[in-house]
Amino acid sequence: MKQLTNDTKIALLMGGPGSEREVSLVSGKAVQQALQQAGFTQVTPVVVDEENPPIPPGTQLCYNMIHGTYGEDGGLQTYLEQLGIPYTGAGSAASRLCFDKILTKQVLVKAGVRTPRSEVIRAEEKPSFSTPLVIKPPCQGSSVGVEIVHEPGQLDAARAAVAQYGNELLVEEFIRGKELTVAILDGEPLPVVHICPRSGFYDMQNKYPSMYGGAGTDYICPADISREATHAVQQEALRAYKALGVQVYGRADVLLTDTGLPYVLEINTIPGMTGSSLFPKAAAAAGISYSDLCRRIAEISLNYPR
Numbered sequence: 001m002k003q004l005t006n007d008t009k010i011a012l013l014m015g016g017p018g019s020e021r022e023v024s025l026v027s028g029k030a031v032q033q034a035l036q037q038a039g040f041t042q043v044t045p046v047v048v049d050e051e052n053p054p055i056p057p058g059t060q061l062c063y064n065m066i067h068g069t070y071g072e073d074g075g076l077q078t079y080l081e082q083l084g085i086p087y088t089g090a091g092s093a094a095s096r097l098c099f100d101k102i103l104t105k106q107v108l109v110k111a112g113v114r115t116p117r118s119e120v121i122r123a124e125e126k127p128s129f130s131t132p133l134v135i136k137p138p139c140q141g142s143s144v145g146v147e148i149v150h151e152p153g154q155l156d157a158a159r160a161a162v163a164q165y166g167n168e169l170l171v172e173e174f175i176r177g178k179e180l181t182v183a184i185l186d187g188e189p190l191p192v193v194h195i196c197p198r199s200g201f202y203d204m205q206n207k208y209p210s211m212y213g214g215a216g217t218d219y220i221c222p223a224d225i226s227r228e229a230t231h232a233v234q235q236e237a238l239r240a241y242k243a244l245g246v247q248v249y250g251r252a253d254v255l256l257t258d259t260g261l262p263y264v265l266e267i268n269t270i271p272g273m274t275g276s277s278l279f280p281k282a283a284a285a286a287g288i289s290y291s292d293l294c295r296r297i298a299e300i301s302l303n304y305p306r
Contacts, residue, residue, distance in 0.1 A: 004061075004299045006039040011059040013049040013076070014266035018142050019071025028065040029272040034294040035063070037238070052079050061302055062087040062268060068140065072270045073099040081306050082199035084117035088301040090269040094245040099268045104139045105243065106262060111243035112238055115264050116172040119127075123163035126155065132174035133287075137165035140153055148174065177257040182237035182270070183282035185249050185293075188298050195252050221285045229260055236262040248301050250278055 005110045014028025015021050035043045044056050048066060055062065062080055064087050070076055073212055074096035080087045088097065097103050108115045111176060116134075120172040127135075135158050143245040145165045147158035162169050179195040188224070197217040223230065237252035244267055251271040255263045273294075 001301045004295075005040050007038065007202055008043045008298075008302075009056070009060045010040060010044070010063050010298065011056050011061070011184060012043055012044065012045045012063045012065065013048050013053070013071070014065045014096040015049060016066035016069060016071045017048075017050070018067070018071070019140065020068040023272060023274065024065055024071065025068045026275075027067065027277070030275060030290075031063060031273050031294050032067055034291040035169065035298070040295075040296045048076075051075060055080075055083065055085060056249065060297060061084055061085070062105055063298060064088050065273060067270050067272065068099075068144070072137065072268075077306075086302050086304075086306070088248060088297050089251065090247045091306055092182075092243075092278050093302075094247060095269050098244050098246065098250070098269045100139055100167075101136055101266060104266055105170070107243055113243055113264050114239045115240075116175050118170060120173045121169050121171055123159055123167045123169060127171040129171060131155070134172040134174055135159060135162045136170045136172065137162050138168055138170050139181065140165055159255050172199075174264050175255045175257065177255040178223070178225070180225075180233055180254045180256055181282075182234055182252045182254060183249070183279045184238060184241050184246070184285070185288075185296065187238070187241075189238055190288075191285040192218055192222055192223040192225065192230050192233055193278050193282050193285075194220040194225070195278070196220065213239055219282050220249070225256065226254060229262075232260065233262045238262055240264045240267055247304050249279070249297055 005098050008126045012028055014024050016024055032043055032045055060272040062085055064071055072095060077092035086121055089111050105118050131152055132150045135147045142250040145162050147161055149155050151157045198216050233254050233256055237254055240252055241250055246267055251268045253265040280290050
C-alpha cells in the first residue's frame, strides 16, 4: 500500500480548455491552500492550457481540479494512465461515461435507478414530450447550456441555444421538486444539500454569482427533509454512483418530488471545490474540514487501481 506523506510530490492540475476553466482555477487555488494547510510541502500548481500537459518530474500524484472538458471526460485520465502517474477521482472509463449525459441515462435506466424520462433529438427536430421539459447538451458540465422550456413558444429558441454545443440534444421530462445534491466519498454518502436558487434554476450564474453575475443561491445542509426522504435520496444517489463505476468521490444531483420520489439527474466526477461549492459544504456537515477532505481525496486516490 502506497503511503501519503507530507513530502509526497503532488502536481495540482487546474484550468483546462473547457467552459469551466475559470471555476477550475478558483477550485485549484483553494485546494492548493488546503493541502498546504494539511502539511503537504511539495504541491506544484500546473495551469493546463492544452491536452497532454507536461507533468513536473518526480510527480507521485496528480490532483485533478479541471472541471468539464478534458479534466472530467476521461481525456486527462487516459493520459495520466499512459504515464503511469496516480491521479485523484474517477478512472478514465467512468469519467467518459458520466460526462456523456446520454450514456449516463442509458446506464441509469438499465440499472433501475429512478431518473427523468428522456429522448435524444437532433437540433432541427421537435421533442415528443409536451412542455414543460428540459433540453441539455449531452457533454457539458455544471449546468452549461441547460434550457428549461415552460411553454411551446419557447421551444425553438431553447433548441437553438443548446445546439450551439452540438447537433445532438438530450430532452428530459420536467420534474418539479427540491433540488438536492449528494456528495459521496469513497462509497459513503455525506449529508444531503438542499439547493435554493434565488431566481430561476441552479445554472452557472446562480452557482457562481461573483463570477457570472447571477442572483445567487442559498444552501441548506443537512437538507430540510425527513429522515426517510434523506435515506431514500442518499441510497438512490449511491445506486447511481455504483452503476456508473465512479471511484474515490463524486456528487449526484437529485430532484425530490413532493411525494418523496428521488430522481437522479447526473453524477459529477470532479465536483467544484471553491468556497461556495457543495462537496465541501456536505463534508463540513459530516464533521470533515476542508483541508481534511482534500487530504482524504489524495489518500484514497493514491491506492486506487487504474
